[in-house]
Amino acid sequence: MIDLKKEINERIGMDTILGLARKKMVPVHRHSVWYYMGGMLLFLFFIQVVTGPLLLFYYKPSADAAYRSITEIMVKIPYGWLIRSVHHWASNLMIAIAFIHFFSTFLLKAYRRPRELTWLTGMAMFMVVLFLGYSGYTLPFDERSFFALNVGTDMPGTMPVVGQYVVGFLRGGEMVGPQTLNRFFALHVGILPLCLMAVLFVHVVLVQVHGMSVPLSVEKKTALKKEKAIAKPMFPHLLLHDLVNCLILFGVLVTLAVLIPSELGQEIDYLKPAPEGVKPDWFFLWVYQILKWMPTYLFSIEGEIAGIVGLMLVAGFITLVPFFNRKAQRNELSPFFTMVGVISLLAFLALTAVGYFL
Amino acid sequence: MNYLKTVKPVMACGIFFLCFSVFKVPELLCQEPEDAMTIAVTEIKEEGYEPPAGLSLSDVENARKLTNKRIYGLAVLWLLILLVIFLVRIQARDDEKLYWKGYYSGTNKLE
Numbered sequence: 001m002i003d004l005k006k007e008i009n010e011r012i013g014m015d016t017i018l019g020l021a022r023k024k025m026v027p028v029h030r031h032s033v034w035y036y037m038g039g040m041l042l043f044l045f046f047i048q049v050v051t052g053p054l055l056l057f058y059y060k061p062s063a064d065a066a067y068r069s070i071t072e073i074m075v076k077i078p079y080g081w082l083i084r085s086v087h088h089w090a091s092n093l094m095i096a097i098a099f100i101h102f103f104s105t106f107l108l109k110a111y112r113r114p115r116e117l118t119w120l121t122g123m124a125m126f127m128v129v130l131f132l133g134y135s136g137y138t139l140p141f142d143e144r145s146f147f148a149l150n151v152g153t154d155m156p157g158t159m160p161v162v163g164q165y166v167v168g169f170l171r172g173g174e175m176v177g178p179q180t181l182n183r184f185f186a187l188h189v190g191i192l193p194l195c196l197m198a199v200l201f202v203h204v205v206l207v208q209v210h211g212m213s214v215p216l217s218v219e220k221k222t223a224l225k226k227e228k229a230i231a232k233p234m235f236p237h238l239l240l241h242d243l244v245n246c247l248i249l250f251g252v253l254v255t256l257a258v259l260i261p262s263e264l265g266q267e268i269d270y271l272k273p274a275p276e277g278v279k280p281d282w283f284f285l286w287v288y289q290i291l292k293w294m295p296t297y298l299f300s301i302e303g304e305i306a307g308i309v310g311l312m313l314v315a316g317f318i319t320l321v322p323f324f325n326r327k328a329q330r331n332e333l334s335p336f337f338t339m340v341g342v343i344s345l346l347a348f349l350a351l352t353a354v355g356y357f358l
Numbered sequence: 359m360n361y362l363k364t365v366k367p368v369m370a371c372g373i374f375f376l377c378f379s380v381f382k383v384p385e386l387l388c389q390e391p392e393d394a395m396t397i398a399v400t401e402i403k404e405e406g407y408e409p410p411a412g413l414s415l416s417d418v419e420n421a422r423k424l425t426n427k428r429i430y431g432l433a434v435l436w437l438l439i440l441l442v443i444f445l446v447r448i449q450a451r452d453d454e455k456l457y458w459k460g461y462y463s464g465t466n467k468l469e
Contacts (some may be wrong), residue, residue, distance in 0.1 A: 068412065068413070071412075071413040071414075071417070071418055072413065074417075074418045074421045074422070075413050075417045075418060075420075075421045076413070081421045081422060232457060233457075236449070236450070236453050237450070237453060237454075237457070240446055240450040240453065241450070243446055244443050244446055244447070244450075247439050247442055247443055247446075248439070248443070250439070251436055254432065254435055255432060255436075258424065258428050258429075258431070258432050259424065261421075261422040263422075264415065264418050266415065
């Protein structure tokens, strides 16, 4: 009999990989739970990579066939409803966990030296994941996605200088039409996943190189007590915990897909006016609510333009936070940035709730 | 020798398929595609022809409905997940003991 383990080991050096994983230590403390978010995101991305191509076998990316093909996936294709619903819920959970990962990293100041690049790649992935969610929402080409495309592609138009070019690029013309669907399809299944995979690779490599960041409060407490920080090997400890998390996540995902399967709206009627109270998907509700509350004019600038420029400035500030937070770079506590994080989190939750319920 | 024992049947299968393709492929390639340019009779619209009714939103809503079969499937899935989690937890607890005994830090007190 062939010793399969030995044969595989001889070819790909499994022992070396496991040896490295055993040597890699992961700090254990009261904030360790936040370390699992990355693994869960990776697992959900894997689910998307598996279910996406399965849908691609039947989805027809043209304005006159897209809606019908989704109907067929839901009704005729065996387990099509389940695959589509799992894809839909996995994307929603992925965005939700990406938000948790973002806020936990921000609040624990895990972007401190030497992890600035890890933070920047994380922010880039966050943007791509949000855009992946939005582009996926538009693909059924039903009434909801049509109005989401109209509103969503109109917003970049308010950006100074480049706005109209971005709108033209996204729409493939002046108006939202069949060509817009083709562009969003290409972005959703080709360009964005490739970008995500490339940045993800760099992000994961950087996490492996620098290891997990230990929060300043934990570092100081350990130093004060003159205790040795507890660290456990990544393999098998962290991976076994990751496995349990992913199993529970998978169960939750399938449960959501079965209990609340993905919906499909009415077929597009190009002549129909936009219904009242059209809202974006939940992860953009906070943006929608801010823009809704903006006055018509703010300091003689159009309210919407002021809102979008303001949001872009905030996004820029958050992206470059490792370079602004000097105290954290010197390994000192920075309560101001903690406060910024807490206020941002509360504002995000409140605005999303208001946008959803009102 | 063991290695060859496994490889031999695979090679035999490979040779078989190769032979099959050598004899079959030219024949397949030379075949004229039948009725390639002919429109099937059923596709020609006649007077009074009505296209088959397409799928409607109510069909989609029916497909989304929660059935007993789906609830059963969900229950089985959760049972399996809980079983695997139980096994993984046993393994994790075992590893935890080994960790505290120094097995992973190179100060193995077991040996």
